[in-house]
Amino acid sequence: MEIQTDVVINIKFWAATAILIFTYIIIISEKINKTIVSIFGASLMIILHLVDQKEAFYFEELGVDWNVIFLLISMMIIINIMKPTGFFEYIAIKSAKFGKGDPIKIMLIFAMVTFVLSAFLDNVTTVLLIAPVSLLIADALEISPIPFLIVEALASNIGGTATLIGDPPNIMIGSKAKLSFVDFLIHLTPVVLITMIIFLFILKFVFKEKLKISDEKKQRILSMDESKAIKDPVLLSKSLFVLGLVLLGFVIHGILHYEPATIALFGAGLLLLLAGIHDPQHIFSEIEWSTIFFFIGLFIIVGGVVKVGLIKLISIKILEITQGNLMATSMLIIWFSAFASAFIDNIPYVATMNPLIINMAAQLWPDEKGVALLHHPELLPLWWSLALGACLGGNGTMIGASANVIVVGIANKAGEKITFLKFLKYGMPTMLLTVIVSSIYIYVRYYLLK
């Protein structure tokens, strides 16, 4: 296959490439806070005219993806208003009681709750909500909280893969590839559900040895009154109403021709209004601005390397290697993404991969444009492979996903150390299992049964 390249390799090309490489190396080394590195790298891109400010701020292809930014901010606002109502603590205590104080049952139920919550909330928020309750339950039963915490991190990463809003890579892919919430439900949710069911069965098998827990300790949990968790029933009903509306909006956003960010922003605005908050400053100050600015910086850095043609050049090289065989490319993407995200942040990874896949598509089908190109039937499995690999790969190591880092930190605070190897023992098999299942799914659904 012969592809002509029109990429000009000049000083700008090398400057942009150097900024990208240096930023990513510093991010990986964790010597400097990643948001600071990302914002500084982005400012260098603009100040050196590798990308213009106008392109960085306003152009969809080269600049900040505001769809991602507003979706993240809006969901954070909704959750921040909802958190003090005690809803999540209610769910967690209720679940623990449902497990009748039996550790294995509680672990499996907590894994399911984490899975469902993280499909709709971001994974870090989910583990931050569920981990304190897990520590409380573990203390009540006088058992180690470590398996609980690790299993919850893994379940949150699996759950996050299931929907467009579950995990940042999916939000980014959905926005860039113009895929709807329902597209994710149809193409990703089934395989994620299958992997979760297998994951739960394996957990049950691994932890089959029943811990002997005295009835007195079980009683500690059974006598908790979950209704006490609800601190503000009025705000809770308002929040659930808005959350329901937002989820409904996500399901039909494609039909209504709204971007997901519009739906989420409407939800945030409506809940701010209904909650009767006098000064929203404290709600806004709880937004994870550090994450938001990390995204903003990365979008601009990636915009720079797209503009100078680096991404196009790499896409040509990949097509040369795979000889345009898209099944091979899918498999390469899912496995490379999994191992890459097990060790590096999947957000910069996906930010770079998105334009790469679009460039590959443009090489393969030069006559197609816009949505027709992005949704080319042969291209779609590549998007799903990227989403599955990047999200599920996060389970591989303790540093693979933010949720993992959070539970390790919480365990540390509780005086229990989760070492890199300890996490790896749970995480790597989970990653391999889920990615193998996903590869089979991609192969069967998009190539074998095509």
Place this chain on the structure above:
Amino acid sequence: MKAKDIMSPFNGIALDPEMGLKEAVEFMNFYRKDDGTVGVKGMLVMSGDKVVGTLSMEDVLRSVIPFYINPLLSDFTWEGMLLNMASRMCNKKVKEIMNKNLIFAEPDDSLMECAEKLIKYNLQRLPVVEKGKVVGIILIRDLYNVVINKILGRLNGNTDGCGDKY
């Protein structure tokens, strides 16, 4: 009046950071003060002649409350939980529990400055330090006494308490 006028001079008695909690608590409980009474509610923790922290009743109590108990979870405790948590403290060392937030006064600090520090940082005792060396301690009670003496019009033989105008 300044800090040095109301402080009790430092007598050199302090806890060692490496001391076990059990030992430290016994030491404080049986310590005989200058006025003859027995038992103190808190002490400085010193490594050599350097203050590294303070240990008080509040610090011990705080350390038995698990960090994960937030206002949303405080309803979900069980009978005997405090004792469960307290039994975990047996092998802790002073350095693991002490308040490491070091707030000092200097001998020439005003009483207002001392009062502000005690209240702002929720302290019971404020070490007075001169050139890196502890020279005295101001207890919250010492400052309280100054204030109530004023309110009651007993200070320095003056009678300009709350009953009088200016």
